[in-house]
Amino acid sequence: MKHAKTATQNACKLCNPLGACLAFRGIENCVPFLHGSQGCATYIRRYLISHYKEPIDIASSNFHEESAVFGGSHNLQVGLKNVTEQYKPDVIGIATTCLTETIGDDVPLILRDYKKAHKNGSPMPIMIHASTPSYQGSHIDGFHAAVRATVKTLAEKGEEQNLINLFPNMVSPADLRYLKEIFREFEVPCMMLPDYSQTMDGGPWGEYHRIPPGGTPASAIVNAGSARASIEFGSTLEASKSAAGYLQEEFDVPRYQLSLPIGIKESDKFFSLLETLTGKKRAEKYEDERRRLIDAYADGHKYIFEKKVILYGEEDLVVAMTAFLSEIGMTPVLCASGGKSGLLKKRIMELVPNMEELGIKVREGVDFVDIEDEAKVLQPDFLIGNSKGYTMSRKNNIPMLRLGFPIHDRFGGQRMHHLGYRGTQELFDRIVNTVIEERQNASSIGYTYM
C-alpha cells in the first residue's frame, strides 16, 4: 500500500536537542541544559538512558505558562545559577528547544546578562549555547550543532602544535575508546570531541560524583584552533555545519572529511590519513586486525553473498554501512534515513559508483511506514538499523540486526563496536551470525553444524 503522506508515522529520526545533550555529555565536567519545558529534559534523559544504561542529568529551565508568554530569561538565569551551585561544572551546555526558538528567546543576550549579574559570585562555568530547534532537522543535526558551538566557544588561535582534532560523529562509547587507542598507538596527541566513552559507559561509583568522570576537558578544546589538522567523520556533514569546517574557516586548520571508517576500504583511508599526517606507520597490530578481517570476509562470504538488506538510520551511518556491505558482496536494496541533508544519494554514489547497477535504492526523509512499503516490494533478507524497526521486522517476518541509536530492546548498545578493522570485525561476525541463525531456524532438519 502506498501512502501519499504529509504527516509522519513511526518516525525514523529523533529531535534536535537530544543529539546536543549527548554531545555535551562528551565534555568533561559538563552539564547539558535544555532551555524549554521540563518534559523535553525528562523525555530525552529517559531515551538516552534506555540506550546507554547510564545516568544522565539534563537540567532544564522548566518553562511555565508565563515564561512561555513573557520569555524565559528569568528561568534560564535561575537554572544556570542552580546548576552552577549544585554541580560546580566547568561547562554548561545549553541547547534550545522548539518552545524557546518559537518565542525567540535571545539566549546569547541572556547569557551576557547572566554573566554580568554574577561576575563577582562563585567561579563562572563556561557557557556553550547551541541553537537546536526541534522543528529543524533531526537529532544528528543537534549533535553536530553542539560540537560546532563548543569549538566556536572555546577554540583559540595559537602557534601550530602537534595535535590532531578528531570529530568522530555520533558513534558508540566502544568506538570512541578504539579511536583513542589508535591515536595513542600513533603517538600523536588528539583532541577528540565529543568523548562520552566513559560518561556514557562507566563503572560503579566507589565515590560520589556530581557529574560522572570522563569527557574532553574544556582546556583541551581551546587548543583545537592550533591543531595541525581536523579529521571529521561523516560524509553528509557539511563544512558550514561542522566543527572542523569552523576551525578551517576561522583558524586555517585543514579539514579532512572521511566517511565513518567501517569496512576495509574506509578504514584504510583513515589509517592512511593518519600515516600521512603523522609520518608514522600504523602499528603492526592494526595490520593484523586488517588481515584477520579480510580472512573473515573470505571465510564468511558463503553465508552472506548477495543477501539483500534494508539499511536505515542516520545518514552518515547509512553511507558508511552501504560502502561496507557493498565491499562484502551484500546488497543494500534500500538505504533509508529520516534525515534529509539532500546529500545521501550523492555520497553513496561516491563510495559505491556502481550503486545503480547493484540495485541500491536511496531514500531520505522517510519514516518506517515508507520503509515497510518498500520492504514489501524489495523483499530483503534482513534489516539493519535501530530498535525502532522491530515492529516492521516482526510483522513481515524479516530478521533484523541492531545497529545505531536507539537500541533499547537489546543489551549493550553502548558497547557495540563498528569502526576500524576491529569494529568491522565485530559487525561482520554479527551479520554472518544473523544469517546463520536465520538459516538454522528455517531448516526443517535443525542442523547443529552450519
Added chain:
Amino acid sequence: MEANIHFPDPSKVREELIQKYPTKVAKKRSKSIIVNDPDLIPEVQANVRTVPGIITQRGCSYAGCKGVVLGPTRDIVNIVHGPIGCSFYAWLTRRNQTRPETLEDANYIPYCFSTDMQEENVVFGGEKKLKVAIQEAYDLFHPKSIAIFSTCPVGLIGDDVHAASKEMREKFGDCNVFGFSCEGYRGVSQSAGHHIANNGVFKHMVGRNNTPNEGKFKINLLGEYNIGGDAFEIERIFEKVGLTLISSFSGNSTVGQIENAHIADLNVILCHRSINYMGDMMETKYGIPWMKVNFVGADSSAKSLRKIAEYFGDEELKARVEEVIAEEMPRVKAIIEEILPRTTGKTAMLFVGGSRAHHYQDLFTELGMTTVAAGYEFAHRDDYEGRDVLPKIKVDADSKNIEELKVVPDPELYNPRKTEAELAELKEKGLEINGYSGMMKQMTKKSLVVDDLSHYESEKLIEIYKPDIFCAGIKEKYVVQKMGVPLKQLHSYDYGGPYTGFVGATNFYKDIDRMVNNPVWKLIKAPWEKAGNGKSGGIEASYVTQ
C-alpha cells in the same frame, strides 16, 4: 516486622537533608520533607513548581495527557501536533499492553503519528498541515476516533487544534475527532496533563453510547493503564468473580467501551491522581459513585474485591468473592512462604508516580519488608493526606490554568445508583465512597515522606538508610545502581509484570527476591563504604529558588 528495623531518627534525617540548602530553599523544601504520623497527618507541600536547574524526574503536561491517559486505548489514532521528538519519545515507552478481540480489530498503539512540524509551519501556522494529517489518518484507517495533542509550540503560534478537530469531525461524520491543549509548559508536571485528558475524555467520549448491558454487577476500572499486562490479571479476576467490566480508563480499552462507561453502577479507582476528576464528574453527571481500590498486592486485591461486593450488597457475589479468594490464595501463600525468609526485615524506598508509591507498599508489607521513606513525583496533597484536605488546598496560578469543567446532572441519564441512606449505610460498614484517605495514613509513624524528591536528596537518603531496594523509574535506575543498591522500575516494571492481582503479586515477590538477594551487589563498593561509616562523602546541596 518494624521492630527489627533500626530507623535513623527521622527528624534528624530531615534536618540533615535540609541543612545544606540555602535558607530560602531550606524553607521551601522543609515543607515537602515530612516525618509521618498516621494519626495526626501533617501537611505536605506538593504539586508546586520544580525550581529551574534542579534535576526533576517530572514530565510534562503532554506526557500525562497523551502518554498516560489516552495512550493505552487501542482504537484511537493519536496524532501529536508538533515537532517529531514528542511523538517519538512517547512511542510505546510505557509498555501498555492491549488485546484486540479479533485479528481485524483496530490497534493503533504500535503507531507513532506526528505532524512533524517544520520551521515553515512554526512561521506560517501548522493548522493546515494538521488537517491534512487528520485526513490522512482517516483515509488510511477509518478509525472511530482521532485525538490531537498539542505540543509546546502549538499554543504559541496560535494553532487552534479544537477548531481544526471540530471541522474535521463534522466533515467526516463518522469519526470523533477532538483535541487537547496539553502543551508541555502547562501546569507543574504531567499531573496537569492528566486533568486535561480527563476533561477531554469526559467531554468528547463518555456518554455517547447508551447500549445497555445485562451484567448484574457493572463496573468501570479507572486509573489502570495495563502496564506489563496488569489489566489482564484484574480482568481475569473480575470475570471469575462475576463482575461485568464495562470500560477501563484506559488499559486494554476501546473507544466503544469508554463511550458506554456511564451505564456502569460503580467506578473503582486505582490511580487516584490521574483519574479522580473522572470519578467526580461521572458521579455528578450520572450518579455513579466511585470507590478507591488497590489491586497491587494479594491481600489488597482480596480486600478490594470484598469492598466491591459489599458495595453491591449481594450475598451471592460476596460468597463468590470469598470462593475466588480461597481458590487464589494457596498458590500465593506457597510462593511467599518460600521467599519470605529471604526478604523479611529488608527495607524499601519508593519515589514514584502519583499512586504507585502508595500501592506498592502493600506488596512490600507482604514481603515482610518495611518502607522507610516514600514520596510521589507529581501527586497533590490529597494523595498524601487524603481527600479531606481538598477544601484547604490553595488554588495557585498553575492549577487555575487548567480548565475545571462545570458538570451538572444529566437531565436524562442522571440516576443515583445509591440513595443517601444507602451511602450512609455503606459508610457505616467502613466503605469509603467517593473518598481516599491517602498514602500517609497507611505509613508507619517513623517513616519519611518526601514530595518531588531531588537528586541530592535521593543520594542522601540512600546514604543514610542504605535501603535494600529503591523503587523509581529509568531515570533514577542507573545512578542508584552505581551506588550498589538495586532499583526496581515502577513506571515500566523493567521488563516485568503483571504485578496486580494474585498472579501479579507472586511475580513481584519473585522479582524482588531476585533483585535484593542478587550476588552482583556484593561486587559493588558503595561510596559511603569508602567515605567512612555513614558519613557523607562529597555530595552537598545548594540551590536558589525563583
